[in-house]
Structures are given as structure tokens and as C-alpha cells.
Amino acid sequence: MKIAMIVAMDEEDNIGNGNNLPWKLSSDLKRFKLLTEADGFNAVIMGRKTWDSLPEQYRPLPDRLNIVMSRDTNWEHEDAEVALYHGRAIEIAYADGCDECWIIGGAQIYELFLDRVEEIHLTKVHTTGSGEVKFPNWDRTNWEEELIEVIDDNEDDEFTTSYSIWRRKI
Ligand SMILES: NC(=O)c1ccc[n+]([C@@H]2O[C@H](COP(=O)([O-])OP(=O)(O)OC[C@H]3O[C@@H](n4cnc5c(N)ncnc54)[C@H](OP(=O)(O)O)[C@@H]3O)[C@@H](O)[C@H]2O)c1
Numbered sequence: 001m002k003i004a005m006i007v008a009m010d011e012e013d014n015i016g017n018g019n020n021l022p023w024k025l026s027s028d029l030k031r032f033k034l035l036t037e038a039d040g041f042n043a044v045i046m047g048r049k050t051w052d053s054l055p056e057q058y059r060p061l062p063d064r065l066n067i068v069m070s071r072d073t074n075w076e077h078e079d080a081e082v083a084l085y086h087g088r089a090i091e092i093a094y095a096d097g098c099d100e101c102w103i104i105g106g107a108q109i110y111e112l113f114l115d116r117v118e119e120i121h122l123t124k125v126h127t128t129g130s131g132e133v134k135f136p137n138w139d140r141t142n143w144e145e146e147l148i149e150v151i152d153d154n155e156d157d158e159f160t161t162s163y164s165i166w167r168r169k170i
Pocket of ligand 1 (some may be wrong): 006007008009014015016017018019020021046047048049050051053069070071072075083084085086104105106107108109110112133
């Protein structure tokens, strides 16, 4: 089972503003859906705060197994699986026969999995000062970037973005 991370961050590694995404980027949301759904049956792993931040009409994220990480043993939701520790989240995805498992944030959950993924799908948003929630410290020297696509700002994308795949060097 492939385990990969997907994140959008600005030029200062900011990923969130309060409990929201700071930007309006239609092309990035479409890519997120395409990648995380793919052809098979995939899981998305997220923190409880990111789950809370999803508008009710968009959760659970459709056609994917939604796994929410919480330390609260009373947390439950009929549309999501709950995991109290990272290994449990992977175990649930594996036991359900998922082809891919996507770590979709937020900051605490990225930090938890950063050493455990081989691939990071990163959308760099070409702006600064987007919010106070930051991606964890990440030593990029052990990683290689493959730039896939640059999309200029347009009526559906507030800022220019660059989409890259980062792979851990062997
Ligand atoms: N730009 C992006 O790509 C992107 C993607 C996703 C989210 N975001 C942004 O990120 C922000 C949210 O990030 P965040 O760091 O505040 O919250 P988060 O990572 O979404 O969720 C944090 C919660 O996860 C649970 N948790 C954390 N570590 C755990 C562990 N080791 N074991 C079990 N459960 C654990 C805890 O839930 P309990 O409190 O219930 O115990 C904790 O409060 C928002 O601004 C959101 O919009 C950005």
C-alpha cells in the first residue's frame, strides 16, 4: 500500500489560517480530488481539527475511506473511522484493502507522518504571510523535487502555484 502526503503551502511554509485554508485555488482542489481518489479505493488520513474544518456538505470526502486521528477515546462519527495513534490509522487502511493512503493534514498530522512517507505532493502557493499554521520543519536535503506543473493565477486561482512531487532519496 502506497503512503503519500499531499499539502499546499505558501513560500514561508504556511498551510492554514485559523482552522481554514488561506487561499481559493480551484485547480489545486481538483488535483487533490483526482490524486486522492485515483482509480482504486484509497484512504485519507487527517487530524480531528482538519475534519472539523471541512464544511459538512463535503465530509466525508466521497469515494475515499476517511480516517480521523484523535486522542479523544470518545470521538466518533458515523462517516469516519477514528485512529488513536498513527500505526492504527495505517492498519485500518490496510485492513480495508486500500490501494493508497494519503496523509492530508493538518500540521500535527504532517509532523507525525513526515518521517514515514516516501513521497510528498506539494503545491507551492506563490505568496507569503498566509496564516499562522505552519508545515513542520522539513530537511529537504534528503529529498528530490520533480516539478510537474506551474499554473498562473486566474479567475479561479487566487495565486500562481507550482505543483511538485518530492521523493525521498534512496
Ligand atoms: N494547506 C494544506 O494543505 C492543509 C491541509 C490540511 C489542513 N490544513 C490546515 O491545517 C490546520 C489544522 O492543522 P492542526 O495542526 O491545527 O490540526 P490537525 O493536525 O488537523 O488536527 C490536530 C488533532 O489531531 C489529533 N492528533 C494529533 N496528534 C495525534 C496523535 N499523535 N495521535 C492521535 N491523534 C492526534 C488531535 O485531536 P484531538 O484534539 O481530538 O485529540 C489534535 O487536536 C487548519 O488551518 C487547516 O486548514 C492545511
